[in-house]
Amino acid sequence: MDSEHFQTLIHKHLDDVMSAEERAEFEQMLLTSPQARTEFWKVAKQHAALRTWGESRNGQQRGTASQRHQSRPTRVMWALTGVAALAAVLVLSLISGWGDKPATVSPSELSQEDTSEEYQPENMPAEPPSRSVAVMRATPDVKWNAGSTALAVGDSLQPGWLHLQSGVVQLEFALGARVVLEGPAEFQLVSSGEAFLKSGKLRAFVPEPAQGFRINSPDCLVVDYGTEFGFSVGGTGASEVHVFKGKVEVQPDHDMSRKQMLTGDQAVKMATGGQLVAMSANSASFINEDELGRRRHENSRTAMERWRTGSDWLRQHRDTALYYDFQKTHEWSRTLVNQAVHGLPEAEATVVGCDWVNGRWPDKGALEFKRPGDRLRVSLPGKLMDFSLIAWVRVDSLPWLQNSLIMGDSFQPGETHWFLSREGNIGFGVRNVRNQWTSYKSPPIITPETRGSWVMLVTVYRGYEVNGTVNITHYVNGHTIGSIIQTGPHTLPDLGTFEIGNWAVKPDEPIWVQRGYKSRNPADHVRCLKGRIDEFAVMRGLLSDADVARLWESGRTE
Amino acid sequence: MHLDPQAHLFHVQSLYVQHLPALRGFVLSLVTDFTLVDDVVQETFIVVTKKADEFQSGSNFRAWAWTIARFKVLQALERARKINDRLSLEAIEALCAHEEAESDWGTEQQLGHLAGCVEALAPRARQAVTLRYEQAHKPPEIAKIMGWSVDAVNVALSRARKVLRKCVEQRISLQGA
Numbered sequence: 165m166d167s168e169h170f171q172t173l174i175h176k177h178l179d180d181v182m183s184a185e186e187r188a189e190f191e192q193m194l195l196t197s198p199q200a201r202t203e204f205w206k207v208a209k210q211h212a213a214l215r216t217w218g219e220s221r222n223g224q225q226r227g228t229a230s231q232r233h234q235s236r237p238t239r240v241m242w243a244l245t246g247v248a249a250l251a252a253v254l255v256l257s258l259i260s261g262w263g264d265k266p267a268t269v270s271p272s273e274l275s276q277e278d279t280s281e282e283y284q285p286e287n288m289p290a291e292p293p294s295r296s297v298a299v300m301r302a303t304p305d306v307k308w309n310a311g312s313t314a315l316a317v318g319d320s321l322q323p324g325w326l327h328l329q330s331g332v333v334q335l336e337f338a339l340g341a342r343v344v345l346e347g348p349a350e351f352q353l354v355s356s357g358e359a360f361l362k363s364g365k366l367r368a369f370v371p372e373p374a375q376g377f378r379i380n381s382p383d384c385l386v387v388d389y390g391t392e393f394g395f396s397v398g399g400t401g402a403s404e405v406h407v408f409k410g411k412v413e414v415q416p417d418h419d420m421s422r423k424q425m426l427t428g429d430q431a432v433k434m435a436t437g438g439q440l441v442a443m444s445a446n447s448a449s450f451i452n453e454d455e456l457g458r459r460r461h462e463n464s465r466t467a468m469e470r471w472r473t474g475s476d477w478l479r480q481h482r483d484t485a486l487y488y489d490f491q492k493t494h495e496w497s498r499t500l501v502n503q504a505v506h507g508l509p510e511a512e513a514t515v516v517g518c519d520w521v522n523g524r525w526p527d528k529g530a531l532e533f534k535r536p537g538d539r540l541r542v543s544l545p546g547k548l549m550d551f552s553l554i555a556w557v558r559v560d561s562l563p564w565l566q567n568s569l570i571m572g573d574s575f576q577p578g579e580t581h582w583f584l585s586r587e588g589n590i591g592f593g594v595r596n597v598r599n600q601w602t603s604y605k606s607p608p609i610i611t612p613e614t615r616g617s618w619v620m621l622v623t624v625y626r627g628y629e630v631n632g633t634v635n636i637t638h639y640v641n642g643h644t645i646g647s648i649i650q651t652g653p654h655t656l657p658d659l660g661t662f663e664i665g666n667w668a669v670k671p672d673e674p675i676w677v678q679r680g681y682k683s684r685n686p687a688d689h690v691r692c693l694k695g696r697i698d699e700f701a702v703m704r705g706l707l708s709d710a711d712v713a714r715l716w717e718s719g720r721t722e
Numbered sequence: 723m724h725l726d727p728q729a730h731l732f733h734v735q736s737l738y739v740q741h742l743p744a745l746r747g748f749v750l751s752l753v754t755d756f757t758l759v760d761d762v763v764q765e766t767f768i769v770v771t772k773k774a775d776e777f778q779s780g781s782n783f784r785a786w787a788w789t790i791a792r793f794k795v796l797q798a799l800e801r802a803r804k805i806n807d808r809l810s811l812e813a814i815e816a817l818c819a820h821e822e823a824e825s826d827w828g829t830e831q832q833l834g835h836l837a838g839c840v841e842a843l844a845p846r847a848r849q850a851v852t853l854r855y856e857q858a859h860k861p862p863e864i865a866k867i868m869g870w871s872v873d874a875v876n877v878a879l880s881r882a883r884k885v886l887r888k889c890v891e892q893r894i895s896l897q898g899a
Contacts, residue, residue, distance in 0.1 A: 175880035177809075180754045180855070181872065183860050184806045191813040201820035205751070210887050212747030213828035215756070216835050218855030231843060536732050669770050687739045 170200055174207045193617040284474035298337045305463060306331030307347065316558075318443040326351045328364065332456055336453045340374035341388070343367070344456055349589045354380075361403075365396040367450040370410075383434045385415040393426075394450035406431040406445040416440055469720070471528070474718030475699070478554070482506050483705030485551075486544055488513055490698045492520050492529040500540065504701070512666065513540040517574060521699030524721045525554065531665075532697035538692065539666035544702065547656040552624045552707040553582055553592075555721060556699040558617065559610050562586050568691040569621065570659070570666035575679040578658030583691065584610055590638045590645075592623045596655045606638040606646040618698070618721050622712050625657065642716025644709060662701060665693040727775065734774040736769060736855055737783045744784075747827040752795045755802070755857045762798045766791045785864075792818050832890055839889035845881060847882045854879060 178183040182190065190317045193200045202270045242243030300319045321335070328347035339354035345351055349364020357696070360380045366704035369375045370388040377388045379395055381403045386395055397403050405414050407426045408643035414524030415423040416438040424440055426432060431445040451459075478487050484504040500513040517530065529539070556571055565586055572579040579595040589611035593603030610619070618718040621637035634654050637647040669676045681689075697717065707715075723767075738745075742763075749762045768775075769790045779787055792814070799808045802845075840851055846868070853864045861875040868875065 171884075172880065175883065176876065179861050179876060179879060182736060187806070189811070191810055193817050194813050201817055204817060205821055207883070207887075208751035209747060210828055210883060210890075212750050213836055214851070214855045214883070214886070215750060215830060216743065216747075216828050217833055217840065218858070220833075221856050251791075364810065426824070536728060584750055585759070670773055671764075682764075687735055687742075690735060 167203075171207070173502045174204055177213045178208065186650070225460065250390075253266070254370065264553075266455045278505075278641050282607070295533065296355050297339065298335045301334040301342075303331065306333055319616055323353050323355065326353070332459065333498065334452060334453070334456060337377070340371050340432060340455075341377040342369040344451055344453060345449055360394060361397050363397045365394070365450060365605055367394045367452060368392065369453070380418070382446075383438070385418050387413040387415075391412065394445075394447070394449075397524065404443075406447070406450065408445060408447050413439065431671060454655055460526065461523065466524050468527055470717050471524070474715050478701050478715070478717075479503050480505050481703065483703045484701055485704045486511055486542070486700070486702040488700045490523060490529045490531060490700070493494050508544070510545050513542045515540055518665075521696060524719070528698055530558070530683070530696040532696050533665040533693040536690065536692050537666075538665040538672045539668075541661065541668075542659075542664060543661045545657045547578060548625075548704055549627045549656060549657045550704070550706045551657065552701075552703040554621060554699070554701040554707070554715065555697060555704070557619055557621055557622050557693075558696040559584065559615050559693075559699075560617070561615065562588060562610060563694060564691050565688055566591065566667075566691045567693050568663065568665055568667050570662050570664050570692070571691060572660055572662040573656075573668045573676075573679075574658070574660050575659075575681065576658070577655035578657050580662070582659045590621060590623065591641070592625070592638070592656045594625070594655060597653050602634060602650055602654050603635075604636040604646070604648045604650070609640045609645055620716050620719060622707060622715075624707055624712075626706055627654065627656065628696055637713045641714045641720070646648065659702070667691040731774045732781070733779065734770060734777050738770050738787060741787060744827040745787065747851065748821065749791055749795055751865045752792075752817070753798055753802075758798055758802055762791070762794045765794045765798075767806065769794070769809055789823075804890070822883075831894065833891040836886065837859065839886050840892065842883060842889065843885065847878055847885075850853045850875060851882050851886075 173182070173186060173193070176186060177190060184655070194204065271312070292598060293307070298321045300315050303316065307329040309329045314331075315321070315326070326333070326345070327581065328345060328349045331345040332347070333345050335345065337343070343356070343359070344367045346365045349366070350362035351364060351366070352360040352362065354360055356380045357374070357376065358380070362382065368377065368379065368388060369392050370390060372390065375388065377392055379386045381395070381397045384403050384405070386393070386405055389411040392408045393412045394406040394408065395403065405412060405426065407428055408428050409428050412426045413423050414426060414432060416434055418689070419438070422438070427444045430442040432441045433443055435441045474491055478484055481488070485507045486502055487504040487507065488500040489503055490500065498515045500515065502509060502511040517629055518531040518533060518540070521529065521532045522532050532538070553570070562584055566581070566583040568587070569582040569584065571581050571583065575595075577595055577597045577599070580711055581593050583589070583591045584606065585591050588608040590606040590609060591603065593601040596602050620641050624637045624639070627634040633649050633651050635647065635649050638645050668688065669681055671681065671689050673678070733767065746759060746763055750759050751755070753759060753762055762772070771788060773790070773817070777783065796811065796814065824834070839890060843851065849868065850864055853859045853867060854861075859881065861872050863873045865875045
């Protein structure tokens with residue numbers, strides 16, 4: 165086989181410039197020579213890798229444009245195709261280039277900007293075995309040190325450090341010991357039966373099955389033989405151990421030979437030189453579980469009162485078309501009543517799947533989106549000119565290209581989509597008359613650190629502002645994170661029937677293909693949210709920056 | 723373990739997404755037309771979804787999905803191309819039988835090096851590569867844009883690919899050493 169010549173043929177095949185004669189020769193070689201087939205796949209794989217590179221670069225360039233946008237305080241418009249950029253004020257056009265075949269343009273075009281081909285769900289159903297050693301139970305008033313991961317109630321904790329700036333957390337170790345840790349504290353989870361207190365104060369409850377629970381500090385080791393003790397490591401490093409009930413063994417300087425057994429109401433302090441100085445136990449200086457419960461309750465009550473002012477404002481505002489506060493009336497309630505005083509009473513949300521869970525506070529209700537079928541279905545008839553979307557969301561993961569906040573499915577001009585992308589951006593788009601999307605994606609806002617925390621997402625759409633432009637602004641937790649002005653053509657948004665937290669489209673049901681669904685990315689129809697929602701509103705009007713900031717103030721968790 | 727149908731479907735779709743980069747590469751190599759690739763990949767997904775219950779968890783997903791994809795490739799070529807303008811059934815079958823399951827289709831590392839190597843190409847070669855792979859133009863269109871003959875574009879592209887392959891191999895072996 166002439167290897168050089170065969171190489172040329174492979175390239176011609178891949179570039180689709182092969183004559184019939186060349187193809188006959190090429191096939192002959194492929195059929196007769198295993199070496200030729202091996203060579204083919206080598207070159208083909210490189211060709212495919214180049215295409216992956218090319219496609220991802222396409223996405224990256226658009227990504228860069230929006231990042232540039234982020235760093236500018238003023239509204240910036242940016243040009244992709246066909247629209248002249250006006251000197252200092254740039255004009256952003258639609259994501260175009262699909263106009264030549266409108267029938268095949270699908271909602272997935274919204275994801276054109278993030279269509280790098282190597283995407284993978286982040287939480288595959290087959291999860292690796294958990295390394296969790298403890299679970300976070302309660303976190304009233306908690307503040308984490310800058311740079312450390314903010315943890316929420318219910319989070320599984322792997323071995324590692326907790327850097328607590330202030331507030332109190334309660335941890336349940338897998339073997340049964342419970343620890344109430346007061347900030348400021350530096351605390352390391354070592355295993356399901358062991359921890360290290362570098363600084364700070366804790367109270368430990370060790371039931372029968374957890375006996376032998378060990379906590380180290382820089383200058384001693386404490387082994388618990390049942391029930392309850394307090395342990396503090398001061399700024400100077402000197403540890404104190406206070407036993408309230410049961411028995412505890414203390415080893416100064418981790419020296420087995422000098423270990424000492426303490427029982428109820430006894431306490432010791434490490435003096436310099438590793439001496440143990442006896443003192444009386446002071447239970448009041450360590451926060452106990454009752455106190456923790458009281459604080460949690462108190463905290464929740466104050467926060468809920470603050471939230472109710474914002475909630476009432478939304479409920480009674482003349483522009484509010486839809487308002488769900490997610491306060492369940494009964495365990496079995498399967499509809500959310502539209503609480504907007506000036507809204508349509510029939511615009512209730514039908515709950516499909518979705519379990520009732522706790523929201524931002526223990527007394528706040530929320531619905532959980534966990535299974536692929538969990539969804540809320542809503543109808544809001546009528547076209548909108550200006551409108552604002554508000555949602556309080558706790559994102560657990562973002563496995564899909566688009567993770568639904570709301571998704572319409574009319575496939576008609578006006579259809580509206582609002583979602584979080586896999587990269588953590590807020591995406592928003594309205595299908596226009598050309599079957600393209602008037603859309604805008606914010607810089608990334610959901611990061612691994614903010615997952616599991618409640619965030620307030622707001623998007624404000626100002627229609628037909630000047631000369632047929634629209635203005636889309638995204639807000640996170642009360643602040644603007646990006647704004648864009650787009651030129652036409654536009655269509656008045658028409659939410660119609662839509663889903664919160666999911667998307668109705670299934671590629672194997674003929675109705676969607678008939679309506680015009682055609683995905684560029686397989687699996688793109690899977691858009692179910694993984695997380696919780698505990699407040700949602702649509703307003704037929706514009707929220708101002710100040711309105712958004714006020715709503716955030718009234719609803720924030722910390 | 724028996725999953726409920728919904729969870730099983732979800733599992734199968736997740737596996738599909740995991741294998742997607744390789745599957746796209748596989749399809750691209752055989753149908754060659756970039757615009758056809760999306761159709762084939764999507765049709766494959768629809769069949770995978772429909773037949774998910776026939777897939778047994780724990781068995782070889784790649785082999786199962788590749789069989790479906792190969793069938794969809796043949797169908798697409800039959801639809802889109804005249805008989806003497808496409809690879810024959812026999813050639814495709816022979817190639818498929820020879821495609822190794824373990825081989826990778828562009829790891830993160832390879833793609834990273836590839837991006838660096840493209841940057842290092844001569845400007846005109848880089849332009850041709852960009853037009854071909856980023857803008858998805860075919861050689862006759864590239865020839866028009868660049869003012870070259872089609873043959874010149876063909877030669878430039880195949881040369882660039884050879885240079886890039888060597889460059890990536892070199893960078894990987896340097897990193898390994």
